[in-house]
Amino acid sequence: MSADMVKEPIGTGSRELATRARLNVLRMLEATPAGHVGGAMSCIDAVAVLYDSVLNVDSQRPDDPDRDRFLLSAGHKALAQYAVLAERGFFDKELLDTYGRENTALGGHPDMHKLPGIEGNTGALGHGLALGSGMALGLRRRSSDAKVYVMLGDGELAEGSNWEGAAIAAHYDLDTLTALVDVNGMQISGTTAEVMDMENIAAKFDAFGWRTVEVDGHNHAALHDALTGVPRGGVPTAIIMRTIKGAGLPAIEGTVASHYWKPNRDELDAAIAAVSEHLTER
Ligand SMILES: Cc1ncc(C[n+]2csc(CCOP(=O)(O)OP(=O)(O)O)c2C)c(N)n1
Numbered sequence: 001m002s003a004d005m006v007k008e009p010i011g012t013g014s015r016e017l018a019t020r021a022r023l024n025v026l027r028m029l030e031a032t033p034a035g036h037v038g039g040a041m042s043c044i045d046a047v048a049v050l051y052d053s054v055l056n057v058d059s060q061r062p063d064d065p066d067r068d069r070f071l072l073s074a075g076h077k078a079l080a081q082y083a084v085l086a087e088r089g090f091f092d093k094e095l096l097d098t099y100g101r102e103n104t105a106l107g108g109h110p111d112m113h114k115l116p117g118i119e120g121n122t123g124a125l126g127h128g129l130a131l132g133s134g135m136a137l138g139l140r141r142r143s144s145d146a147k148v149y150v151m152l153g154d155g156e157l158a159e160g161s162n163w164e165g166a167a168i169a170a171h172y173d174l175d176t177l178t179a180l181v182d183v184n185g186m187q188i189s190g191t192t193a194e195v196m197d198m199e200n201i202a203a204k205f206d207a208f209g210w211r212t213v214e215v216d217g218h219n220h221a222a223l224h225d226a227l228t229g230v231p232r233g234g235v236p237t238a239i240i241m242r243t244i245k246g247a248g249l250p251a252i253e254g255t256v257a258s259h260y261w262k263p264n265r266d267e268l269d270a271a272i273a274a275v276s277e278h279l280t281e282r
């Protein structure tokens, strides 16, 4: 990347939000030094752009029936969503210090019954697209303008249920549904090319009748343009994001080992120092 991309000038507040969110992830790792950090870091720029300027959500009214929905289908990336929700005021930041502890609301996978702003219990991969399709259909049937965004992993696409969801969305002309695919080229045990190669991802969504856009998943301006430029045209949109696993944390960037990171104190301090360099407002 990424080191250069992170130093891009801030176009919107999303860049600062992403930096603060990365620091929130590291704060959570101080509570429990273990988690799915790599995949959280590859999607966190997109999550920041969504919550900065795309989603119509209000932390004071998390149950507003007409809110936009964001579903983290790849639920193991939960650290990214916790970090951004905390920054946007969905819950008290002190909750970050309970991550991974007994009875916490911030477990390894998101729980809608414990945390405001979570729209579905995910973690078993492959369900978000069908769930999101059902939400988009239900919202349309009660004449809501709310939109639905679903974050998928590239390894996750090996689950066949994704393609049932993709078919449903196209069949029902769900143009309020947008999938974001975090294509970091890696999954739990290796590269996606060696474990289960799902390329060409855009061609696959295209074949299911979707509109597709490919972007650099760490470029906030490109993400913003892709997310706000979704047309109402009777077809769902898939945003294929090229990303780097572990982005922003030099010690683990671009490594399969970043999938589940267990940093020691020195590694955490080094990561905090590296991310803090990008803060513009101290
Ligand atoms: C149904 C199911 N099978 C297997 C797993 C175990 N698992 C957790 S994360 C992961 C890899 C997912 O890869 P990807 O979607 O590329 O996400 P990334 O790790 O890059 O964030 C796997 C296989 C799971 N959570 N659910």
Ligand SMILES: [Mg+2]
Pocket: 039, 153, 154, 155, 182, 183, 184, 185, 186, 187
């Ligand atoms: Mg991946």
